[in-house]
Amino acid sequence: MTVRLTGVGLTHANGRRALQEVELTVGRGERLAIIGPSGAGKTTLLRLLATSLQPSEGRLELLGSEPWRLPAGQRKRLRARLGLVHQSPPLPPRQRVVTAVLAGRLGQWPLWKSLLNLLHPLDPAGARNALGRLDLAEQLFERCDQLSGGQLQRVGIARVLYQQAELILADEPVSAMDPVLASHTLGVLNREAESRGVTLLASLHAVDLALAHFPRIVGVREGRIAFDLPAHAVTPQALDALYANEQLDQPRPASPAPAPHVVTIPRC
């Protein structure tokens, strides 16, 4: 079992309940899409699975162990096996694409290798290969601030491809891409998961993409799992209920990345 959530709930520090009574079991090699209206808890669920959030209640099992019961060292090794694709990849603007991609293996490399790699890329071929699958090989030595939002998202995906994660979690991985590119990119992620037999969970705004690429669909609404069905069994009625009160026919804009706030340091 790759993922097992039993009665998992999460309450944010401000008291808002983001998830409650979530039951979810995902076997090794399964590929599933998480859909649901904005604010339903899709991102929270993925961050919970990436151990970037700790559940307030319930049991969370990942890759056969319970991350929050592990000692810190073992949790760190477990984290190196999880790959999270962020919706707006948190990459330093001045970092070069090759460094950003190779950073995927920081959890596996010894420290000296990581630091050496910062001075001189040790595996540019590996980075180029990962980027090439996403049609981004040309940008290998460019800086991240020279890329568009969609290109940055692909750099984030290339990092997780290079990481060779055993559980790939993707939070709106194609939200800033045009439909053709989005479809191609989801195809790359799915083929990667299939060929290595690893598990893939992706949250998606676009229902048609989810249905087209993923065999299993999980609908999330108001912090609860509304349905968990094979793609062919998802009915229009189920979708209507999931998105009730949502204006389905309006195109949803990709959430823009929040600008980092700049703090001036007093200099004396």
Place this chain on the structure above:
Amino acid sequence: MLSNLTSTATASNPLRDPAALPRLLLTLLAMALLWPGLQLSELNLAVLFDAGNAATMGSFVGDFWPPTHDGEFLALLGRATLETLAIATAGMALAWLIAVPCALLATRVLSVSAVARGGHPVWWAQALRWPVRMLLIVLRSIPEIVWALLFVRAVGLGPTAGVLAIAITYSGMLGKVYAEICESVDPRPARALLAAGSPRLAAFAYGVLPNAAAEMLSYTVYRWECAIRASVVMGFVGAGGLGQQIDLSMRMFAGGEVASMLLTFFALVLLADQLSRFLRGRLT
């Protein structure tokens, strides 16, 4: 309830700027605090315009022209300048070696426990950072001139005392500011790396450093400039360099020599400024 009250208050006079009253109060408070400060420091600008004082100052400054520029003095000046640069640079290098580990230990950005807690480390991890912060406070709370006086007694007159004094005081300043620069840049890259199992130092190098490097570098060069000036002040207590020369020249009422050395300072600070600008240009 409270929000209801405020909304009715705003509704009664919709054009009133809600920030006006706090701003007025803050201005009054600042003035109320400034006045006793002026009284306490016995600032009286009238003494500057007193005829006798003006004449004394005039003759002192009048001696400055022309700056001394004979070959023998210039050789001495060159040597003293190099010594000052060496004191400042060696002191900064030592300070940097102490400051970087302390800053890494003190900064919240590299907290692994903060990853799953929205950027807030658990209390005991935060408590462990306190001793390092205290160390940095102790290092910088004693002025370098006091350290210089202490080391002049310990290691004798000469540049070594200046180097050690700068190393100790400036490590405290650099460590504190480095830690704060690290906390002021976007924390998400480092947090994402830590959440992917990266070691802290690698997360720092890949997630924080690219964003913080320009600011850290500029601050370091600025501190180097300060160290040059500090090494001059410490020269007065016998820690070598240009300061020692200025002290000697002043005692001998050789205004021209003082002027030459002040011009040298100006050139050094200009150099530091240009260096900082060049390096920042390279990094951004």
